[in-house]
Amino acid sequence: MMIKQLSVFLENKTGRLTDITGILAEHNINISAFSIADSADFGILRMITSDNHTAERMLREQGIAVQTTDVVCLIVPHAPGGLHKPLQLLSSHNIQIDYMYAYATGTHAIVAIRTPTPQDTLTLLKEHNYQFLEE
């Protein structure tokens, strides 16, 4: 299952992140995972929430530049080698990773992976019986 990740454009200014988290909290939207990529002037906040559709609409209403991107959210065992195996699989099929981020809970870890070919990536991992986060 493909997940619609939210990408938000942020200037590097104090309080900008709080504005975003405030909007989400106000609408009772939970953030499952997020990461920030940044350059000198700006950053991109990428996140997966409990209701991406509503979150996107609410942020846009507030005049925030937001975009959705397909990412694969893979569930792997929270144990040594858990990440290594699927990455090796992608690598052996020449699938490049644009970026990824992860969080771990108890026995499992969730890894959000963005590749140039998200559908192929999903299919390949499915063939190898990996589990995915559902939206």
Place this chain on the structure above:
Amino acid sequence: MIWNQHIETMDREEMRTLQGERLQNMVERIYNNVPFYRHKLQDQGIEPGDITSIDHLHHLPFTTKQDLRDNYPFSLFAVPQDQVVRLHASSGTTGKPTVVGYTQRDIETWSEVVARSLTMAGVTRSDIIQVAYGYGLFTGGLGLHYGAEHLGASVIPISGGNTQKQLQLMQDFGSTVIACTPSYAAFLGEAIRHEQIDPRQIKLKAGIFGAEPWTEEMRQEIQELLGIKAFDIYGLSEIIGPGVSMECPAQQGMHIFEDHFIPEIINPDTGEILPYGQLGELVFTPVSKEALPLLRYRTRDLTRLHAEPCDCGRTLVRMEKCVGRSDDMLIIRGVNVFPSQVESVLLEMNETTPHYQLIVNREHNLDTLEIQVEVHDQFFSDEIADLEALQQRILHNIQSTLGISARVKLVEPRSIERSAGKAQRVIDNRNL
């Protein structure tokens, strides 16, 4: 010292007579040789014979920068191509520059007014003048160059930039006069201080500064840094280039060389002529220009005129330092910049909404331009590399259009302040 005693100290009535004769001659020339003006005059029912004195000037129509654009490149020229010996141009707002042409006699007129200007600043044939204005399509470099040669001074045609070379030749050749933009003069002054060059190695005594607005504070600073007296020169390529007016040692405004350029001050909204002493838009009629004689050209510069006699002995009318513009043109590092140029670049790229803001600052005496561009959720990529590439592309296109370097910053949607729903296009922090 006065270069042309006869003209520069002429009785005002005599000057008006001379202007009237030249105006009459000019109107005849443009009526016969420039279809654009012939139609304009015919529309207003004016025949060349109707204009017999300077008092008739106000009957004539204005010329605007738009007229120059509409007649790009040569349609306003009043002489055949084989009489044009020089072309200059300034950057345009929509890709088309403003083109100006000169006959041999126009070059001589220009050299004459620049020689008068240099003499006003105390420059003589014994001086060595370092011309650090840009040479090329811009009129600054070649204008000063020909005028200084006409005066008989030794010219170092070094052009702008290359600060190390400027400082080296300034010491080795013993330059006594420098001509450049005031911000570059201050920059050179700081470089001299920074490199701990012995002030005795610097022989400068006067500076001829123009092409951009500057303050009294800046004058003090430049005078201290370079150990010189700093003079303000004014001009615009449409009229001739530098040397339309020049400050004398009394430094109470710039004397306009009225035998060639007849000044008027008008209300920019109504076109009504304002009396001496009142603030309005400066209008020039370059009566002796052969190649490009423009009728009542609207400079968009706001200033006042004064006709009282000057301590220096000249009777020529003086204009104050310009206090602003009646349009949105900015002068950044001596280069004319219109916000609409930035807009056209952004529109062409078709990827950004045209919400942008120009922020102009002066840091270490050099103007800086930052262009903030609002990103839009339709185009923004979630990859840093893509956004940085976009930033670079905007930067490149803006620099090639404006001809000056700038910094481009991507900002969030709606982060640029709008007043009454309209975006404020320019924030100029230079306090000019």
